Amino acid sequence: MDSVIQLQRQLVDYTAQLFNEGILDDQFNQLQQLQDESNPDFVVEVVTLFFEDSERLLNELAKALEQQSVDYRKIDAHVHQLKGSSSSIGAQRVQKVCIAFRNCCEDRNIEGCQKCLQQVKHEYSLVKTKLETLFKVRGKKGKNKSNLFRMNTVAQATDFCLYDRSLSRRFWQQEGQFLGQYNKVKTIAEDHSQRKQNGILDM
């Protein structure tokens, strides 16, 4: 059980760090609160869309800034879109660079635009790396699905109060300790419900 607590603590610390560094803002919390049983992968889905869109937009921006005669309206439209989607997922630092980027666009400041593109690329890859670390598992997801389901049931049964169950599931799975943890938790859960039935616990 110690290592479960330790892993959870790591997850909590890591998430808190992302907020402290201003990489994420409260909008990301809202995203997590929107996730529910009817759509347990909502956060990962939205963030994946964000990655796809951002990469397309960053490519478009790089191309547009290389042109002989720069189309600032087009650039502004791309940056506007990136600003919108980054603010929707709470990627605060990407969003902030977008604001500066749009100002440079308005001033038709090519050097400023190029600098902003580098900055926004940097901030984007930072938030991407951090979010991927948070989600790590994508791709392996199908593999342990039935176990994940049981894990979820056990977690509910034992009234685990986790910030985001799917995140912690992924975290455990990522650490390669999933089954071990699952069995431990199951034993504890059974023990717990047995005690509850016997009236030893009223928790």
Place this chain on the structure above:
Amino acid sequence: MSLVLRFQIQLSYGRAIFAPGTSSEQPNSNPHFRGLRVILTDDDDVNRTVTKKLLEKLGCEVTAVSSGFECLSALSSAENSFRLVVLDLQMPEMDGFEVAKRIRKFCSRNWPLIIALTASAEDNIWERCLQMGMNGVIRKPVLLQGMADELRRVLQRAGEGL
């Protein structure tokens, strides 16, 4: 017994930090808006996905489309009786103002209700929306509370007795 003690520590640890966080504790839908048929139009994939989920959280039945053309064609098909259009103002090809104008021209002055979504901070946005026959505006990024408040206000004004 030592196992149980650890278990309790973990519980309080989780609760202390994330008391409001567990998704299953959130109300699944708001009874005020349950069954409200909404068509959401936004060309941006991320924003559309998030806004759709927000509306569903409030209890709405949401159809999401990614262009003004799709929105108009969905509205014109007879079996779809949307009560509310949530419309992003800034879209390529046909923007939200144009979509609203056409809705008011081809549908009616008071059906369906239209709420605009905008990231713009301009003061005159609200006026321009009113001129185009829209009923409300929500600033992006959209928050659950802001969405609920504006929906309630617009429905109340339309005399739907909430």
